[in-house]
Amino acid sequence: MQTRPKQPLKLNLHDIHLWLAFPDEIQSPERLSTYQEMMTLEEQVQQQRFHFSKHRHQYLITRALVRTTLSRYANIEPHQWRFSKNAYGRPEIIPQAGVPPLRFNLSHTDGLIICGVVLKQDIGVDVENKERTGAMIEIADRFFSQQEVRDLYALPEKQRRNRFFDYWTLKESYIKARGMGLSLPLEQFSFLMSTNQALRITFDSRLQDDPDKWQFWLLKLTEHHQAAISLCRESQVDYQLKLMVYSG
Numbered sequence: 361m362q363t364r365p366k367q368p369l370k371l372n373l374h375d376i377h378l379w380l381a382f383p384d385e386i387q388s389p390e391r392l393s394t395y396q397e398m399m400t401l402e403e404q405v406q407q408q409r410f411h412f413s414k415h416r417h418q419y420l421i422t423r424a425l426v427r428t429t430l431s432r433y434a435n436i437e438p439h440q441w442r443f444s445k446n447a448y449g450r451p452e453i454i455p456q457a458g459v460p461p462l463r464f465n466l467s468h469t470d471g472l473i474i475c476g477v478v479l480k481q482d483i484g485v486d487v488e489n490k491e492r493t494g495a496m497i498e499i500a501d502r503f504f505s506q507q508e509v510r511d512l513y514a515l516p517e518k519q520r521r522n523r524f525f526d527y528w529t530l531k532e533s534y535i536k537a538r539g540m541g542l543s544l545p546l547e548q549f550s551f552l553m554s555t556n557q558a559l560r561i562t563f564d565s566r567l568q569d570d571p572d573k574w575q576f577w578l579l580k581l582t583e584h585h586q587a588a589i590s591l592c593r594e595s596q597v598d599y600q601l602k603l604m605v606y607s608g
């Protein structure tokens with residue numbers, strides 16, 4: 361089974377490619393065994409730690425998505441990629457000769473895995489399944505900024521769920537782009553969403569970040585899946601987003 365196209369896919373400096381994999385649709389035994397062989401021993405051990413086969417499958421497709429996707433942009437076989445992690449668990453590609461300066465970020469939820477790929481810049485992606493049940497209001501009160509909470513409560517009740525997931529995915533994508541996970545205080549930055557204005561962020565002075573550096577996207581990927589992307593731009597040039605469905 362071929363896992364890498366002969367011609368590397370072109371990724372321009374101001375492009376983001378967002379790859380979508382639907383794990384429930386990837387079931388061919390031949391394909392799964394190819395994926396299994398792409399993983400390092402450490403990844404295989406990690407996969408076996410999951411108690412439920414659904415989670416082992418999700419893990420396998422995630423690893424395959426990252427490895428085969430990155431191989432589309434470079435002359436490297438999927439099994440040859442090696443990754444390091446920063447102090448907060450963010451994976452990065454260990455540089456190899458002749459490989460472009462690719463950056464990526466991953467997110468998985470029930471029924472969908474996404475992987476954002478870009479050159480050089482910090483990127484964070486988050487996807488959530490809006491069907492998940494959970495204490496929406498408690499989470500907002502605990503993690504959102506005062507302004508976001510006020511905005512949420514001001515909405516008619518039937519619009520709150522969508523707005524909640526807008527904020528949730530945007531906030532997650534931003535902390536993931538910064539690579540610091542939940543050690544970055546979520547109430548110290550605030551997204552401003554207004555129907556007639558572009559999506560904006562404001563920072564508490566303690567966070568020392570500049571709103572002009574950032575570009576954001578909010579995406580309804582399926583009926584149930586909501587995603588967001590945060591990108592720290594090199595300059596104030598707008599990046600172009602392209603969605604790609606992963607087909608192995």
Ligand SMILES: CC(C)(COP(=O)(O)OP(=O)(O)OC[C@H]1O[C@@H](n2cnc3c(N)ncnc32)[C@H](O)[C@@H]1OP(=O)(O)O)[C@@H](O)C(=O)NCCC(=O)NCCS
Binds near residue numbers: 465529537540
């Ligand atoms: C770990 C965290 C970075 C993302 O967790 P998550 O939302 O549960 O999971 P996602 O599926 O979106 O992302 C996981 C992927 O992010 C990547 N990742 C891990 N640590 C990361 C970090 N510090 N920065 C960026 N990406 C990171 C990994 O690739 C990981 O997948 P992998 O383990 O399969 O390689 C962190 O933000 C977290 O724990 N969030 C909890 C959710 C929450 O309570 N949010 C508050 C409401 S806004």
